[in-house]
Amino acid sequence: MKSPNHYSSEPGNVSSSMTxxxxxxFQLLIFFLCTASFKLTEQxxxxxxxxxxxxxxxxxxxxxELELIRIGLTQSGDELHIDMNGNACAGIDDLAGRLRQLMAxxxxxxxxxxxxxxxxxxxxxxxxxxxxxxxxxxxxxxPDR
Amino acid sequence: MTxxxxxxFQLIVFFTAxxxxxxTEVNETVALPVAEKGxxxxxxxxxxKVTANVLADGSVVLGGRRIGVAELQxxxxxxxxxxxxxxxxVQFRADRKAxxxxxxxxxxxxxxxxxWQVSFAVSPITENR
Numbered sequence: 001m002k003s004p005n006h007y008s009s010e011p012g013n014v015s016s017s018m019t020x021x022x023x024x025x026f027q028l029l030i031f032f033l034c035t036a037s038f039k040l041t042e043q044x045x046x047x048x049x050x051x052x053x054x055x056x057x058x059x060x061x062x063x064x065e066l067e068l069i070r071i072g073l074t075q076s077g078d079e080l081h082i083d084m085n086g087n088a089c090a091g092i093d094d095l096a097g098r099l100r101q102l103m104a105x106x107x108x109x110x111x112x113x114x115x116x117x118x119x120x121x122x123x124x125x126x127x128x129x130x131x132x133x134x135x136x137x138x139x140x141x142x143p144d145r
Numbered sequence: 146m147t148x149x150x151x152x153x154f155q156l157i158v159f160f161t162a163x164x165x166x167x168x169t170e171v172n173e174t175v176a177l178p179v180a181e182k183g184x185x186x187x188x189x190x191x192x193x194k195v196t197a198n199v200l201a202d203g204s205v206v207l208g209g210r211r212i213g214v215a216e217l218q219x220x221x222x223x224x225x226x227x228x229x230x231x232x233x234x235v236q237f238r239a240d241r242k243a244x245x246x247x248x249x250x251x252x253x254x255x256x257x258x259x260x261w262q263v264s265f266a267v268s269p270i271t272e273n274r
Binding site: 132 | 149153154157160161178180181182184199240241242243244246248252253262263266267268269
């Protein structure tokens with residue numbers, strides 16, 4: 001009995017099964033799935049700290065109070081209290097409205113005086129609102145202690 | 146072609162076992178505050194980024210260990226020996242419930258060291274929030 005000829009006698013009739021390549025793709029898929037890491041999208045809110053040589057932003061005495069916006073933040077429980085230049089604000093929206101009125105007159109620098117008990121989320125919300133109304137010169141007040 | 150699959154599989158296992166897992170500074174337990182004016186972080190920045198995670202209880206974690214003001218001072222001093230302050234950025238990944246008092250002394254340290262590039266990590270506002 002003649003043994004079967006593994007080689008085709010007809011030229012050009014060479015075929016190879018693609019089925020094993022599927023395993024290669026499968027292995028590569030598993031590799032990339034295991035090494036992939038899913039991260040939540042994060043952004044950054046840049047801040048500007050005081051100039052070089054100064055431990056805190058302290059405006060010169062000759063600058064009148066109206067030329068500087070001091071935003072005070074305190075918190076009691078979950079309630080945030082906001083005041084602007086000593087005047088209490090009803091909330092962030094009220095502060096935003098007052099800031100827009102001031103910004104329409106002049107581009108003033110602002111100082112955020114945040115109490116230690118205030119949550120970072122509230123502080124960021126106020127800072128974000130200041131950026132939204134167009135304040136560009138925002139500083140953090142240093143503690144007196 | 147069948148034996149080639151084993152070769153590919155061995156190569157994949159080899160590179161998976163020997164690849165270096167990059168330690169990320171991201172602490173997933175931190176719930177970031179939301180902000181509208183957050184800026185996308187530049188991945189091609191030449192600045193050295195020092196990332197400090199501030200947990201909800203006020204503790205500060207950097208490089209996988211809790212640190213205080215003195216440790217951050219030492220870290221910034223070491224970085225300033227290698228590069229100018231303009232090439233150093235400090236990012237605070239602070240939990241939205243963390244007290245500002247936990248971050249305030251760190252901001253003071255950055256200011257005293259002359260590191261002005263400070264940012265707070267925030268999550269963008271989405272419709273689901």
